[in-house]
Amino acid sequence: xxxxxxxxxYYGETLKSSNDLKTDACCTPDDQPEFLKDLLANIHxxxxxxxxxxxxxxxxxxxxTRVLDLxxxxxxxxxxxxxxxxxxxEVVGVDMTAEQLAVARKHNAWHAEQFGYPKSNVSxxxxxxxxxxxxxxxxxxxxxxxxxxxxxxxxxxxxVFQSIQKLLKxxxxxxxxxxxxxxxxxxxxxxxxxxxGECLGGALYxxxxxxxxxxxxxxxxxxxxxxxxxxxxPELKKRLGAAQFYSSTFRLFRIDDLEATRENYGxxxxxxxxxxxxxAQFVLDQHNKIDARRKFPVCGNTWRILxxxxxxxxxxxxxxxxxxxxRYPEGEPSKPFETAKNIESNKSTCC
Ligand SMILES: C[S@@+](CC[C@H](N)C(=O)[O-])C[C@H]1O[C@@H](n2cnc3c(N)ncnc32)[C@H](O)[C@@H]1O
Numbered sequence: 001x002x003x004x005x006x007x008x009x010y011y012g013e014t015l016k017s018s019n020d021l022k023t024d025a026c027c028t029p030d031d032q033p034e035f036l037k038d039l040l041a042n043i044h045x046x047x048x049x050x051x052x053x054x055x056x057x058x059x060x061x062x063x064x065t066r067v068l069d070l071x072x073x074x075x076x077x078x079x080x081x082x083x084x085x086x087x088x089x090e091v092v093g094v095d096m097t098a099e100q101l102a103v104a105r106k107h108n109a110w111h112a113e114q115f116g117y118p119k120s121n122v123s124x125x126x127x128x129x130x131x132x133x134x135x136x137x138x139x140x141x142x143x144x145x146x147x148x149x150x151x152x153x154x155x156x157x158x159x160v161f162q163s164i165q166k167l168l169k170x171x172x173x174x175x176x177x178x179x180x181x182x183x184x185x186x187x188x189x190x191x192x193x194x195x196x197g198e199c200l201g202g203a204l205y206x207x208x209x210x211x212x213x214x215x216x217x218x219x220x221x222x223x224x225x226x227x228x229x230x231x232x233x234p235e236l237k238k239r240l241g242a243a244q245f246y247s248s249t250f251r252l253f254r255i256d257d258l259e260a261t262r263e264n265y266g267x268x269x270x271x272x273x274x275x276x277x278x279x280a281q282f283v284l285d286q287h288n289k290i291d292a293r294r295k296f297p298v299c300g301n302t303w304r305i306l307x308x309x310x311x312x313x314x315x316x317x318x319x320x321x322x323x324x325x326x327r328y329p330e331g332e333p334s335k336p337f338e339t340a341k342n343i344e345s346n347k348s349t350c351c
Pocket of ligand 1: 004007008011050051052053054070071072073074075076077094095096097100127128129130147148149150153154155199
């Protein structure tokens, strides 16, 4: 059986609910924002029981947008975001496992009624992330692409990143949570079917991920959150050896003229407020938590990300690229582990 068939069987037959997981890789942190708890309360229990995500996927500013969820499973994030995009927006979920999609589709009409929408604003497509090009999605047709604990399971990660670049509109965003390792994993770990299915065996070494993202055209990956994963199962822990694992949420913007490093041109932005669920503060990433109505110094890349994305209407932009003052001290893209150290005490919701 090849790797993909093994993963399909794991998510289609072996696991019946998140209680069947052997590690806490596919779990989300406890500290969910209140607005997200309200959205999740509107989701059918069958869908919630088959949730295997590893992070909180709730990027803001989604009203009226078109969103694609890669590896949507039973549809938990699809139905949460269906409420954020509103009845004028749309969410499409793709997954290769028929059993997962059957649960997602079964409750489609129920959710539309629950949200008070005249018709459903979500759809589900069966397919492989390595072959997104055969699914008839138009290039540059999505505002935001999300994914929750799936890229690690993909057998050709570079192809997936390149396809995401093509499907995003200019200024669009790939916002996703995934599992990373602190080293390249040995073959015995990578080929172990349980470790692979549990989202550990296929995890990228974090530096390989950063290089791969840049090679695919996402020049300045931003870390939103990161937490270390504990492996409690003694047998699996032994098989994994000394490797450490982290669940991190990154945002990658499709903006062509971002620089390799964060450079200082003396620019500032002011967050005007008015963004749903972020009136007092806008969090772009771990370094950029921007209070409303206060001038905030930014590097050239942050200026461009805010200026060329869906967030532009919520900001005032001060300055230009005429004068360069050197590099910002936090010029390096952040390593998932540096953030993880700060929030190591975070608990997970399952396992
Ligand atoms: C860990 S689960 C996460 C599911 C969902 N995102 C969630 O949060 O509940 C991984 C999902 O990705 C799907 N998947 C894994 N590799 C895939 C691939 N190469 N193409 C399409 N779907 C894939 C699996 O079928 C499974 O539903």
